[in-house]
Amino acid sequence: MSQEIAICWFRQDLRISDNPALLAAAEHDQLLPIYVLDDDSADEVAMGGASRWWLHHSLQSLNSDLIGTLQFFRGDASVILRELCQRHNVTHVYWNRCYEPWRIDRDREIKTELLEQGIHAESFNASLLQEPWAITKTDGSPYKVFTPYYRRFMVQSHAAPKATPRFMPSLLEDSHSCSLSDLELLPSINWAEGFKPHWQPGEKWAHKRWRSFLDERLNNYQQGRDFPAKQSVSGLSPHLHFGEISPRQLLQDLQYVGGSDTDNDNREHFIRELAWREFSYYLLYHWPDLPGKNLRPEFDYFPWQHDETLLRQWQRGMTGYPLVDAGMRELWQTGFMHNRVRMITASFLVKNLRQDWRSGAAWFWDCLLDADLASNSASWQWVAGCGTDAAPYFRIFNPVTQSEKFDPGGDYIRQYVPELAALPNRYLHRPWEAPDDLLAQAGITLGKDYPHPMIDLAESRAAALDAFAAIKTVEPTVAVNQAAQKVSAL
DNA sequence: TTTTGAGTTGTTCGA
DNA sequence: GTCGAACAACTCAAA
Numbered sequence A: 001m002s003q004e005i006a007i008c009w010f011r012q013d014l015r016i017s018d019n020p021a022l023l024a025a026a027e028h029d030q031l032l033p034i035y036v037l038d039d040d041s042a043d044e045v046a047m048g049g050a051s052r053w054w055l056h057h058s059l060q061s062l063n064s065d066l067i068g069t070l071q072f073f074r075g076d077a078s079v080i081l082r083e084l085c086q087r088h089n090v091t092h093v094y095w096n097r098c099y100e101p102w103r104i105d106r107d108r109e110i111k112t113e114l115l116e117q118g119i120h121a122e123s124f125n126a127s128l129l130q131e132p133w134a135i136t137k138t139d140g141s142p143y144k145v146f147t148p149y150y151r152r153f154m155v156q157s158h159a160a161p162k163a164t165p166r167f168m169p170s171l172l173e174d175s176h177s178c179s180l181s182d183l184e185l186l187p188s189i190n191w192a193e194g195f196k197p198h199w200q201p202g203e204k205w206a207h208k209r210w211r212s213f214l215d216e217r218l219n220n221y222q223q224g225r226d227f228p229a230k231q232s233v234s235g236l237s238p239h240l241h242f243g244e245i246s247p248r249q250l251l252q253d254l255q256y257v258g259g260s261d262t263d264n265d266n267r268e269h270f271i272r273e274l275a276w277r278e279f280s281y282y283l284l285y286h287w288p289d290l291p292g293k294n295l296r297p298e299f300d301y302f303p304w305q306h307d308e309t310l311l312r313q314w315q316r317g318m319t320g321y322p323l324v325d326a327g328m329r330e331l332w333q334t335g336f337m338h339n340r341v342r343m344i345t346a347s348f349l350v351k352n353l354r355q356d357w358r359s360g361a362a363w364f365w366d367c368l369l370d371a372d373l374a375s376n377s378a379s380w381q382w383v384a385g386c387g388t389d390a391a392p393y394f395r396i397f398n399p400v401t402q403s404e405k406f407d408p409g410g411d412y413i414r415q416y417v418p419e420l421a422a423l424p425n426r427y428l429h430r431p432w433e434a435p436d437d438l439l440a441q442a443g444i445t446l447g448k449d450y451p452h453p454m455i456d457l458a459e460s461r462a463a464a465l466d467a468f469a470a471i472k473t474v475e476p477t478v479a480v481n482q483a484a485q486k487v488s489a490l
Numbered sequence B: 001t002t003t004t005g006a007g008t009t010g011t012t013c014g015a
Numbered sequence C: 001g002t003c004g005a006a007c008a009a010c011t012c013a014a015a
Helices: A020-025 A049-065 A077-088 A101-116 A146-155 A190-195 A203-224 A237-241 A247-254 A261-286 A297-301 A308-316 A322-334 A339-352 A357-367 A373-384 A399-406 A411-416 A436-441 A457-471 A476-489
Strands: A005-010 A030-037 A071-074 A092-096 A120-124
Touching: A005 A020, A005 A077, A020 A030, A020 A092, A020 A120, A030 A077, A049 A190, A049 A203, A049 A357, A077 A101, A101 A120, A146 A261, A190 A322, A203 A237, A203 A247, A203 A261, A247 A261, A261 A373, A297 A457, A308 A322, A308 A339, A308 A357, A322 A339, A322 A357, A322 A399, A322 A411, A339 A357, A339 A373, A339 A399, A339 A457, A357 A373
Parallel strands: A005 A030, A005 A092, A030 A071, A092 A120
Antiparallel strands: none
16 A cells, blocks of 8 residues: 655644644655745745744744754745655645735645645645634625624634644655755844844744743733833734744633633733734735735825935934834844834834835834734734724824833833933933933933934824825825725725 | 714823 | 813724
């Protein structure tokens, strides 16, 4: 009887536990585990620098869990799979689904081709609690607003985690594979050094971080999650993005969290954040234009400023607004930014500086370890006000008010903007108002050690409101026509 | 088909 | 300092 040889194609599911593709592949006589770096072909979808650092280390960790037999490739996945199937007489190919529009199209073609060759090709859901097509309104069309989506989401039954394979079949290697370092995922400059003290990629560390969140931080999640200095958030986003831990696992573990009202509130709020992640994937699936196109077409006429100098000041954390700068520097140094600060820095870029949300999204995409096409695109559209379910245009964060409210002790600012550390709290959030002698005492000369505010908040806020008001009346027929085209395209 | 209630995370102003 | 209202309609979802 002939041997059955299965490929397990790892993608954004870099884990052994609750991995349905691996579980299925492990049922066969021989297993060829592969990873294909496949984002080279199209520039607009290429992974960002920070993500590549994470991926390198996550692959290293997965490879060691597979006793060093993970086979690496670089290039066109369909070509590589075709050749592998021929070389090894592969009978089964398994993978877990990704939801980037270009991957959906590509994977569909690969599956068709494999099936035509008589090879069993099968994909699974490993990264979402609900498939995007599983939740619809009563009329069958997709939700645009989070809350009704969430209500529907919560009454769905969610699958339990899958078992971990008990035995691994004999593991195959391929002579045409390359080494992990051949993927050239690590940056050539020393930029990523700052990530190491904060992060450890890999399944083992994902579980460890999750455990510590359950034990130490979940009990203050609802209140603490808004305060960047409190570190009450889970910090799981990069682990989740690369599939080192599954949302099914998280949901199951949450069932065993204590039963007080506070426990229930904290749990509910955390599940709500998981649902936001799902909703982002949902929007990306149903609106594949999400990453690049305003979902509200009238925003195509928004007067963005397109000023490289302003953009660079924001990127470098040199805006003169301490909380904004703290956030941007946290991002650059650690590959992460606290959720509330993401909203504040994004609002500042889009509304106060009036820079196109896509330029902000591109910077986050390159700098975030958790850079995720669905979450990044959906969130930027939300902040900019051009998403389906978006913040109202008049909701413009005031970075000083937010700073005083959510970093009252100034710990977060002092950590990432150390040149201001000696200022008392009263002026830490607004150093330009500090008396000269106080500044001198703190060793600060504004414009030299720390920038003057790059823009007037009240003026820029008013200008943003004017701009938003304008696009509502500009060329209404064009906007209406575009909207009509969009509807017919659906 | 029409109607009704509701919409993640805010800010400012004036009493 | 604290509180409620205004911001400005509009679209969505469901009855």
